[in-house]
Amino acid sequence: MLPMIFISTNIPDVGIDMLLGKANFEVWRDVPPPKRKYFLQKVSNADGVIAIPGAATKMDKEAIDAGKKLRIISSYSVGYDHIDVEYATSKGIMVTNTPGVLTDATADIAFGLLLMAARRMSEGERLMRSGKWRYWGPRMLLGQQVSGSSLGIIGLGRIGTALAKRAKGFDMELYYTGNSRKEDLEMELGIRYLPFKELLATCDFISVHCPLSPETEGLIGEEELKMMKPSAILINTSRGKVVDQKALARALQEDWIAGAGLDVFETEPIAKDDPLLKLPNVAMTPHLGSASVQTREAMASMAVENLLAGLEGKRPPNLVNPSVWKG
Numbered sequence: 001m002l003p004m005i006f007i008s009t010n011i012p013d014v015g016i017d018m019l020l021g022k023a024n025f026e027v028w029r030d031v032p033p034p035k036r037k038y039f040l041q042k043v044s045n046a047d048g049v050i051a052i053p054g055a056a057t058k059m060d061k062e063a064i065d066a067g068k069k070l071r072i073i074s075s076y077s078v079g080y081d082h083i084d085v086e087y088a089t090s091k092g093i094m095v096t097n098t099p100g101v102l103t104d105a106t107a108d109i110a111f112g113l114l115l116m117a118a119r120r121m122s123e124g125e126r127l128m129r130s131g132k133w134r135y136w137g138p139r140m141l142l143g144q145q146v147s148g149s150s151l152g153i154i155g156l157g158r159i160g161t162a163l164a165k166r167a168k169g170f171d172m173e174l175y176y177t178g179n180s181r182k183e184d185l186e187m188e189l190g191i192r193y194l195p196f197k198e199l200l201a202t203c204d205f206i207s208v209h210c211p212l213s214p215e216t217e218g219l220i221g222e223e224e225l226k227m228m229k230p231s232a233i234l235i236n237t238s239r240g241k242v243v244d245q246k247a248l249a250r251a252l253q254e255d256w257i258a259g260a261g262l263d264v265f266e267t268e269p270i271a272k273d274d275p276l277l278k279l280p281n282v283a284m285t286p287h288l289g290s291a292s293v294q295t296r297e298a299m300a301s302m303a304v305e306n307l308l309a310g311l312e313g314k315r316p317p318n319l320v321n322p323s324v325w326k327g
């Protein structure tokens with residue numbers, strides 16, 4: 001009998017086609033995502049789930065308990081903070097993700113937001129669209145020079161490294177912080193290690209690239225924002241909760257820092273009355289990090305490859321919890 005799969009989002013056809021003849025499946029094709037109750041009901045009949053971040057589709061204890069037959073949770077994302085990996089592991093359920101294929105797309109968005117915030121491009125666009133652009137003036141919408149300024153990367157993993165490569169092309173001075181030194185990358189990119197607080201106090205731009213975990217939740221809060229230079233710009237394309245969003249809004253209102261470029265938010269979609277939406281010095285995109293045609297297709301292939309491998313008794317290539325693998 002073919003396994004039953006629930007796909008909680010409308011992944012590109014390339015992934016769906018890979019399932020034909022290999023599994024019975026249902027795809028949630030609508031936007032917004034399914035209601036929680038419906039999702040849990042689908043999980044309860046599934047041998048495998050393709051999961052995405054989001055309140056209704058998170059694979060927490062409740063969803064894992066609902067999945068009585070569940071053997072594998074394949075995340076259509078590199079981040080897997082929406083999955084209770086420890087609990088899945090205790091139940092012998094495999095968890096997989098999609099690393100690597102979204103590195104360049106996400107680094108592009110991070111560098112794009114850096115440029116947008118530094119050069120006040122979204123403010124300029126809003127000015128034009130409002131019909132209020134009346135003159136060219138030598139003091140109009142002056143931003144920060146990107147070339148020659150310093151960039152501090154929190155977490156020199158795949159995406160942080162790809163961002164450093166882009167910044168090198170702009171002659172930026174590169175610094176990073178993290179749990180370990182990356183001496184090979186220091187040599188290759190001319191990037192220098194700084195302790196966390198020193199990096200915050202030193203750099204013109206700070207970009208966050210660590211995964212969300214109990215250790216990194218609220219990593220950038222009031223104290224850290226106050227350590228940054230008043231001219232500094234914070235970029236976040238990792239997860240919203242790594243930054244204390246209320247503290248960030250205050251930092252931007254009260255000029256502790258000059259600006260921010262954000263692709264991720266504590267709650268997604270962002271609340272309509274969130275103060276960030278009213279602040280001119282924030283450039284923002286709605287979680288578009290991996291949103292290129294090529295990347296989303298590669299993620300679909302990878303998520304389905306992981307899923308099918310697990311269901312066919314093979315070790316999935318991107319197994320997040322290898323201790324469940326009995327091989």
Ligand code: DGY
Nearest residue numbers: 053077078079289290
């Ligand atoms: C990821 O893959 O983690 C992206 O942020 C999409 O959630």
